[in-house]
Amino acid sequence: MKDRAMYDVQKIRSDFPILGREVNGKPLVYLDNGASAQKPQVVIDAITTAYRDEYANVHRGLHTLSTIATEKYEGVRAKIARFINAPSEDHIILNSGTTEAINMVSYAWAAQHLQAGDEIVLSIMEHHANIVPWHFLRERMGVVIKWVDVDANGDLDPAAVIAAIGPKTKLVAVTHMSNVLGTVVDVKAICAGAHAKGVPVLVDGSQAAVHMPVDVQDIGADFYAITGHKLYGPTGSGAIYVTPERMAEMRPFLGGGDMIREVSRDAVTYNSAPMKFEAGTPGIVQTIGLGVAIDYMMGIGMDAIAAHEKDICAYARAQLDGLNWLNVQGQSATKGAIFSFTMAGAAHAHDISTVLDKKGVAVRAGTHCAMPLMEHIGVGATCRASFAMYNTRAEVDALVEALALCQDLFG
Numbered sequence: 001m002k003d004r005a006m007y008d009v010q011k012i013r014s015d016f017p018i019l020g021r022e023v024n025g026k027p028l029v030y031l032d033n034g035a036s037a038q039k040p041q042v043v044i045d046a047i048t049t050a051y052r053d054e055y056a057n058v059h060r061g062l063h064t065l066s067t068i069a070t071e072k073y074e075g076v077r078a079k080i081a082r083f084i085n086a087p088s089e090d091h092i093i094l095n096s097g098t099t100e101a102i103n104m105v106s107y108a109w110a111a112q113h114l115q116a117g118d119e120i121v122l123s124i125m126e127h128h129a130n131i132v133p134w135h136f137l138r139e140r141m142g143v144v145i146k147w148v149d150v151d152a153n154g155d156l157d158p159a160a161v162i163a164a165i166g167p168k169t170k171l172v173a174v175t176h177m178s179n180v181l182g183t184v185v186d187v188k189a190i191c192a193g194a195h196a197k198g199v200p201v202l203v204d205g206s207q208a209a210v211h212m213p214v215d216v217q218d219i220g221a222d223f224y225a226i227t228g229h230k231l232y233g234p235t236g237s238g239a240i241y242v243t244p245e246r247m248a249e250m251r252p253f254l255g256g257g258d259m260i261r262e263v264s265r266d267a268v269t270y271n272s273a274p275m276k277f278e279a280g281t282p283g284i285v286q287t288i289g290l291g292v293a294i295d296y297m298m299g300i301g302m303d304a305i306a307a308h309e310k311d312i313c314a315y316a317r318a319q320l321d322g323l324n325w326l327n328v329q330g331q332s333a334t335k336g337a338i339f340s341f342t343m344a345g346a347a348h349a350h351d352i353s354t355v356l357d358k359k360g361v362a363v364r365a366g367t368h369c370a371m372p373l374m375e376h377i378g379v380g381a382t383c384r385a386s387f388a389m390y391n392t393r394a395e396v397d398a399l400v401e402a403l404a405l406c407q408d409l410f411g
């Protein structure tokens with residue numbers, strides 16, 4: 001845990017080379033972190049070193065380079081376990097990110113345990129990665145998706161989620177932090193209530209793990225997914241924490257090398273977990289890069305990052321709420337630094353983001369892979385400014401200034 005006074009945002013910024021560049025002749029103000037975060041030099045260097053000096057395939061080789069690559073790759077499992085306070089690295093399945101993780105749970109666990117008419121409870125503010133794999137089960141097996149709405153502030157009431165659990169409910173799958181509204185969900189209460197009814201819980205930690213300390217044991221999740229590229233690591237990296245009970249209930253997802261013990265003409269036996277769920281050549285370098293990104297974040301301290309972002313969030317909230325022509329979606333008291341908004345008048349989110357880009361401000365525009373939520377809140381598309389550990393109050397000001405230009409143009 002680091003002292004908040006020690007948080008040197010300019011030093012952190014200097015660790016991310018891209019933040020020094022200009023876009024359209026203006027200093028880059030990168031506020032698209034919810035989609036993907038920038039990478040510190042240590043991660044870029046780690047990727048270069050892994051390819052230039054230490055590259056070989058993992059696990060199968062006895063030669064020096066394969067041993068180095070394997071040790072580095074396997075070492076990341078323990079780093080991730082520490083990062084989210086998993087009891088052991090054996091609970092960590094490495095993968096390419098949350099999309100793969102939830103698809104794996106859908107095939108490896110849910111498809112084995114659910115039958116036609118069984119229910120999966122989802123919140124309305126899930127990312128498509130935590131919706132479409134369950135639609136697959138609906139289409140193929142007749143599984144029923146039960147939706148729990150958020151209230152007018154964008155809060156998800158744990159009691160409403162627990163109340164939606166009926167005798168046929170076999171899984172609750174919820175986000176820890178909305179990628180559209182910024183709402184942080186009380187997943188611990190949801191896990192406790194669901195477990196009291198004998199129902200496991202999958203938590204999508206893609207956004208939350210970037211912004212706050214995560215303790216999967218305290219939360220009590222059965223499955224907790226994180227995605228590397230949002231954690232300042234490479235694309236194509238990620239992991240899912242699975243409890244031993246659920247891991248034992250899972251069938252292998254993808255088949256191939258590494259996940260087997262023996263293969264013959266007539267039979268196959270599988271490796272022990274978690275390797276049993278990691279078929280084929282993995283994202284070796286990506287995962288090594290993720291390990292370095294996690295070291296970097298933990299070096300700064302997740303409490304310190306959370307405290308910094310809380311300040312940025314409060315400042316941005318005050319500034320944006322002060323613009324009476326801006327409609328910010330989601331007013332939860334737990335809101336983290338993710339702001340989706342529309343403008344009064346006819347301006348489309350795409351037009352706003354194009355004007356912001358001319359001012360060097362990068363935001364996302366669209367439906368943010370959350371169409372059921374957009375339908376629920378009654379907007380077609382929004383702009384989204386999502387902040388990270390390296391953003392500053394001055395960048396909030398730059399956003400507000402660029403928005404004022406939009407208002408002049410379109411208002």
Ligand code: PLP
Pocket residue numbers: 034035096097098099100127129130175177178179204206207227228229369
């Ligand atoms: N869940 C949430 C809440 C997200 O924000 C995202 C990415 O935007 C995902 C899941 C999917 O992550 P990935 O595309 O890295 O698999």
